[in-house]
């Protein structure tokens with residue numbers, strides 16, 4: 001391969017220093033992920049949010065659970081990065097000691113309380129998702145991306161562990177990690193959907209089935225807001241067997257590629273992106289069979305890729321697509337054109353897309 005001309009000469013100018021700095025930043029982006037993971041594992045957000053006022057380094061270190069010999073000097077270095085990232089605050093007191101505090105960002109990293117009779121553990125947090133994405137099960141496949149591009153075959157995750165949702169059926173720890181991560185993000189998304197366009201989506205609907213609904217909190221939130229709706233949560237039996245009971249929601253175990261339970265509306269969130277086009281069309285056809293020909297609708301909640309989009313979540317959407325490449329054979333995030341093509345093939349000639357302040361958008365599709 002020919003040497004890149006001018007590479008050395010161009011190095012000594014301001015723009016080139018900026019380019020270099022940018023590459024350093026991207027190169028070490030994983031340091032941010034790992035520092036966040038470390039903070040969540042040490043429960044630093046919980047410690048700072050539950051304390052009355054800012055805390056010193058030694059107070060935080062002493063409050064870390066299960067720490068036989070906490071190391072304030074190590075902790076300091078992780079905190080310094082996270083203060084720089086605006087996850088926490090740091091202010092110097094009169095005697096020169098630093099006091100740390102929480103922020104609105106660290107609220108998103110709180111642990112969920114253990115559910116009790118009068119608390120449904122329903123805080124909005126991304127902590128379980130962060131823990132899942134940065135778990136070696138999920139991170140290791142990223143190291144095999146270039147191999148996958150060179151050789152094809154199965155997605156790196158599947159090559160290593162088998163198909164993700166089968167692996168979940170065999171490995172209870174992985175199943176829990178996955179289901180908790182899905183549940184925390186589902187809760188955030190459904191609350192945004194309900195506040196932004198709940199009435200438009202659900203007020204005239206008598207029954208809703210959530211296909212690949214995980215442990216069911218997405219449809220349970222719909223039923224909570226619209227108690228006239230009969231909710232069905234449909235997923236594979238190893239997921240359903242761990243699902244909590246929700247008023248107004250029936251859990252059904254099964255295989256969505258065989259059949260989908262009938263309802264006025266089918267909702268499916270973050271499911272189609274797991275599959276290649278052929279299986280998506282098969283699933284969408286089953287969804288079409290499950291809804292009435294007249295008045296039925298399909299509600300897809302998934303990313304609509306805007307590669308150059310300036311929206312709040314557009315950048316993450318493109319990263320997510322590469323994540324799908326590493327994790328699910330055939331899985332991908334789709335552009336509007338790609339969604340339209342799938343819907344056309346499955347017999348949904350009409351659709352609308354509604355953008356909401358979330359990673360995913362809402363695609364409503366109609367059988368005629």
Ligand code: SAH
Pocket residue numbers: 165182183185186211212213214215218234235236239254255256257268269270271274
């Ligand atoms: N909708 C949930 C979960 C998304 S993860 C949420 O957004 O939080 C994808 C889900 O699809 C998993 O819960 C997985 O168990 C389910 N799934 C995978 N294959 C399935 C199948 N053949 N039939 C039914 N559900 C399936």
